[in-house]
Amino acid sequence: MRFRRRERGSEFSTVAHPGALEVGARSVTLPNGITASFAVVGYPREVGAGWLEPLLTYPGRLDVSLHVEPIPQAVAAKQLRRQLARLESASRADAEKGHLQDFSTEAAADDATDLAASLARGHGRLFKTGLYLTLHASDQEQLIAEAERVQALASSLLLDTQPTTFRALQGWTTCLPLASDTLRITRSFDTTALAAAFPFTSPDLAAPVGETAVLYGLNAASSGVVVWDRYAQDNHNSVVLARSGAGKSFFTKLEALRLLYQGVEVAIVDPEDEYARLARAVGGTHLRLGASGVRWNPLDLPANQGGDVLTRRALFLQTLVATMLGSPLTGHARAALDAAVSSAYQAAGITHDPSTWSRPAPLLADLVEALDAGEHGRELASQLMPYVTGSYREIFDGPTSTTPTGHLIVFSLRDLPEELKAVGTLLALDAIWRRVANPRDRRKRLVVVDEAWLLMKEPEGARFLYRMAKAARKHWAGLTVVTQDAADLLGSELGQAIVANAASQILLRQAPQAIHTIGDAFDLTEGERQFLLTAERGQALLIAGPASRAAFHVIASPRETSLITTDPAELAELDRYDPSAPVLSLETPDRSGDDEMDPL
Known part of the structure; x- marks a missing residue:
């Protein structure tokens, strides 16, 4: 990128290089448009989470740059003491002269006191924060109209914006992703206020976020992100x-x-x-x-689990058999299956004694054989034959492979x-x-x-x-x-x-x-x-x-x-x-x- 300054009498004064910039008092003319920058010099007293979202969702091309620099604890404490002393002195002077109470000064003193207490307890820190805006337009006329809309939007957020007059180039470079604040128009933010200023939140989601938050994507209505933690919800x-x-x-x-x-x-x-x-x-x-x-044996017993796993396995087999047959089991079929499950496990030497649960489990073929031996289970056994000797037998034809x-x-x-x-x-x-x-x-x-x-x-x-x-x-x-x-x-x-x-x-x-x-x-x-x-x-x-x-x-x-x-x-x-x-x-x-x- 080259910067070219126009000089009077120069033969190149009216010729623009493809990579040249024209720097004016309040704007910077680029090869493909024109920009104007603003610095935020006044902020609201209280803000909520995602309060910068309206600026980020502005329909035009608007660059929002937030520069953050931590203030050492010792320096922050010294600054707060000076601020408190100045505010208290102003309040006492007004009281001695009989002036009406300045509520804004009282509010500022209360905020400074709370902030000093928070810093003393280690609950937060102070940061130098600069907030800048750079607006892009195709020509000067559009730039003026867009600037009025952006300043009106900022005013609705109780932000006082001022154009970077005679520092237009510095305003433009400050909003570039260079991590360089050349304007240095900052305000002290505490940790809570700074966290609320970050756009990494969706104002549409009011759910907590824990340690396993996952980035889902970009908000379709803004440039914010949607981060969700399923393990921080009710279920x-x-x-x-x-x-x-x-x-x-x-x-x-x-x-x-x-x-x-x-x-x-x-x-x-x-x-x-x-x-x-x-x-x-x-x-x-x-x-x-x-x-x-x-191979997969549905009669395997889970290891290292408390309770009567044999009973739970019998109940699951009823669900499995009903799914195999594609219809719910009748009362007689359910009773016959329960008896056949107990018989198959007993034949394998497995009882309700936990010491027997580590023995090899019976197979589905053993269960069908036990059903066929009972008077009321023969019809159910014939329906399960495709899973034992028929076309579906391969997955059940042996103990679990792994x-x-x-x-x-x-x-x-x-x-x-x-x-x-x-x-x-x-x-x-x-x-x-x-x-x-x-x-x-x-x-x-x-x-x-x-x-x-x-x-x-x-x-x-x-x-x-x-x-x-x-x-x-x-x-x-x-x-x-x-x-x-x-x-x-x-x-x-x-x-x-x-x-x-x-x-x-x-x-x-x-x-x-x-x-x-x-x-x-x-x-x-x-x-x-x-x-x-x-x-x-x-x-x-x-x-x-x-x-x-x-x-x-x-x-x-x-x-x-x-x-x-x-x-x-x-x-x-x-x-x-x-x-x-x-x-x-x-x-x-x-x-x-x-x-x-x-x-x-």
């Missing part, structure tokens, strides 16, 4: 609803990845094997149910036939819940159920998911239900209960056929409905109660995008230039690396 559950291609899986994977950064253990039920690239990148475990050699461990566990269901997707989802959730409910290993966990409609269409599966949503908070876990079929989730009482037990609700673009159902279920305004109907990919609406709603655009770094994208074109480009290594799979018996898979 840790969330629902993500969107039509196909709206970006719901991208958003879910991005949140899971950013929670992994903070040590949260994540378990995912993945129907389409979309999380394999992410699992490989972070050293997670990837279990492909239905693949050759992968136990999933690690900071990221992905259960892939792509290799399962469609008829077994709901059963596979239930088996994966059962294995995940064993880890979540382990009282000897309490930690923050996230459970993601992608394409939850696969399970919600089965009554028993929906009940299992509902119980999980109700109990997750007690075990420091959050449940994320992701689906593109809102009818299956909102069309039943159990689905509505799952939504009601989710403190965080994320809606992306919706189909016109579903917008009325979703709008009524989430009490959306007409503007919010139109936003969801016209939202681009990655635009979403976060709902956390009637008072906390924010529209945002999901943002991810290029590296994050390469790990979580599902766009076929992007995946083809990544595979062409960055062939990935084989995914870590639990299909092989080699578990030598488990001890090294610590949470991030």
